[in-house]
Amino acid sequence: MLLNISTTSTPATDLSYLLHKHPDKLQSVDLSTGKAHIFYDEATHNRCSVNLLLAVNPIELVKNSRNNNSDFALSHYVNDRPYVASSFMSVAMAKAFSTALNGRCKNQPELVDKIMDFSVQITVLPAPKGGEMLIKRLFEPLGYAVVLKRHLLDAKFPEWGNSKYFTLNLSGSVRLKELLAHLYVLIPVLDTHKHYWVSESEVDKLIQKGSGWLNDHPEKEQITKRYLKGIGGLTHHALDRLLEKDSADLSDDNETKDEEIKVKETLHQQRLKLVLAELKQLGVKTIIDLGCGEGKLLKMLLKEKQFVKILGMDVSYHILDKAINRLHYNDMPPKQKERLQLIQGSLTYRDKRLDGYDGAAIVEVIEHLDLNRLKAFERVVFEFSKPRSVVLTTPNKEYNQLFENMDPDSFRHTDHRFEWTRQEFKDWTSEVAVKNNYQVVIKPIGEEDQKVGAPSQMAVFTRYE
Numbered sequence: 001m002l003l004n005i006s007t008t009s010t011p012a013t014d015l016s017y018l019l020h021k022h023p024d025k026l027q028s029v030d031l032s033t034g035k036a037h038i039f040y041d042e043a044t045h046n047r048c049s050v051n052l053l054l055a056v057n058p059i060e061l062v063k064n065s066r067n068n069n070s071d072f073a074l075s076h077y078v079n080d081r082p083y084v085a086s087s088f089m090s091v092a093m094a095k096a097f098s099t100a101l102n103g104r105c106k107n108q109p110e111l112v113d114k115i116m117d118f119s120v121q122i123t124v125l126p127a128p129k130g131g132e133m134l135i136k137r138l139f140e141p142l143g144y145a146v147v148l149k150r151h152l153l154d155a156k157f158p159e160w161g162n163s164k165y166f167t168l169n170l171s172g173s174v175r176l177k178e179l180l181a182h183l184y185v186l187i188p189v190l191d192t193h194k195h196y197w198v199s200e201s202e203v204d205k206l207i208q209k210g211s212g213w214l215n216d217h218p219e220k221e222q223i224t225k226r227y228l229k230g231i232g233g234l235t236h237h238a239l240d241r242l243l244e245k246d247s248a249d250l251s252d253d254n255e256t257k258d259e260e261i262k263v264k265e266t267l268h269q270q271r272l273k274l275v276l277a278e279l280k281q282l283g284v285k286t287i288i289d290l291g292c293g294e295g296k297l298l299k300m301l302l303k304e305k306q307f308v309k310i311l312g313m314d315v316s317y318h319i320l321d322k323a324i325n326r327l328h329y330n331d332m333p334p335k336q337k338e339r340l341q342l343i344q345g346s347l348t349y350r351d352k353r354l355d356g357y358d359g360a361a362i363v364e365v366i367e368h369l370d371l372n373r374l375k376a377f378e379r380v381v382f383e384f385s386k387p388r389s390v391v392l393t394t395p396n397k398e399y400n401q402l403f404e405n406m407d408p409d410s411f412r413h414t415d416h417r418f419e420w421t422r423q424e425f426k427d428w429t430s431e432v433a434v435k436n437n438y439q440v441v442i443k444p445i446g447e448e449d450q451k452v453g454a455p456s457q458m459a460v461f462t463r464y465e
């Protein structure tokens with residue numbers, strides 16, 4: 001499987017600086033299922049042409065595969081994966097060209113924004129039904145000229161007709177980082193398989209790589225849906241977040257635009273709303289948000305006057321930085337700033353800074369802790385900090401079987417260390433409550449399925465006085 005990118009914008013060797021890959025060397029990177037080789041077939045002042053050759057190892061593929069929906073027993077071994085551009089290609093691009101894809105160039109930073117004339121060839125690209133049209137609808141709005149050559153099913157038997165495979169040639173004038181981001185997102189969009197489980201982190205990748213172009217793309221919905229392989233919840237989530245980005249670009253007084261931004265409520269939004277409602281109803285005034293992440297709940301808490309003192313804590317500095325940006329912490333009026341404090345810390349170590357609060361929110365955090373650290377967590381929250389009310393949520397593992405494409409034995413997020421059934425959650429919460437003198441009530445989050453329950457679950461702990 002080969003991706004070729006060439007330019008005739010002089011000096012064409014700028015391409016090699018941008019890619020951080022020396023034109024005279026063959027370089028290789030390891031992938032979980034094979035290797036990607038990077039080499040140039042020409043690197044002169046007038047033309048520079050680089051290749052990314054993907055060598056997928058079908059045996060590794062079998063070892064790594066979680067799901068095989070095909071009726072054909074040997075499809076694990078005999079399939080098109082080693083030969084076509086698919087999500088493997090995106091993974092290879094992210095690994096081989098990461099600096100360029102992220103818009104960085106150490107030695108010549110000014111090159112990052114240089115618009116160059118590029119030609120791209122991808123052999124071989126699979127496309128679903130109506131593929132020719134779809135490929136054009138994806139690439140043409142981004143300013144590329146598209147030339148497609150469809151391959152026969154078997155050249156020896158032309159009467160068998162066409163296959164679903166194409167060779168794609170694109171040409172256009174763009175920045176390299178844009179070109180790579182377009183390919184990174186759109187190649188897997190055309191493929192009906194995906195080699196890794198589509199998790200929430202895929203939404204992040206889509207938002208990041210789609211930044212600056214996906215919002216305005218006429219096929220935005222289709223791209224998002226196909227990229228996330230039709231997992232309804234995630235698709236809506238991604239579209240919401242794209243809209244969120246959109247809305248951030250709008251001025252506040254633009255009512256008509258605001259009207260258009262009627263986003264569908266995602267599971268996470270529902271969850272946060274329910275948590276907020278519980279905290280309000282419990283009369284909590286001072287609150288700690290433990291594992292606060294990017295500060296989505298903090299933002300909602302800040303809007304409610306009831307919460308006079310709010311502390312967000314997370315183990316990750318990186319995510320706290322995001323929270324600071326998201327909440328515009330540095331530009332907050334002093335009164336607002338006084339109410340909010342953000343700290344770095346781990347929930348598995350006793351921390352005096354968490355003492356003396358009325359309530360705690362712990363939203364989708366415990367499943368990120370190693371099971372053998374859970375006891376430490378319990379002590380930190382329920383024995384030492386011991387707020388009067390604790391609202392805690394975690395996924396309901398039983399619901400996973402309703403997610404299309406998801407192996408019921410895997411987790412919703414790659415960082416999850418465990419996920420619990422309703423019974424497991426109930427057992428744990430009861431034990432924690434009894435041990436620490438709390439009362440506990442469990443509530444569903446999201447639409448309940450008769451058999452497997454709701455997608456997420458919430459425990460509301462209240463300390464006996």
Ligand code: SAH
Pocket residue numbers: 290291292293294295296297313314315316319345346347348362363364365368369
């Ligand atoms: N509560 C947020 C984020 C959930 S993601 C929300 O609902 O949007 C889980 C968060 O827990 C991540 O931000 C992660 O950094 C944090 N986390 C994981 N282990 C932690 C630990 N030991 N102590 C504190 N935070 C932790």
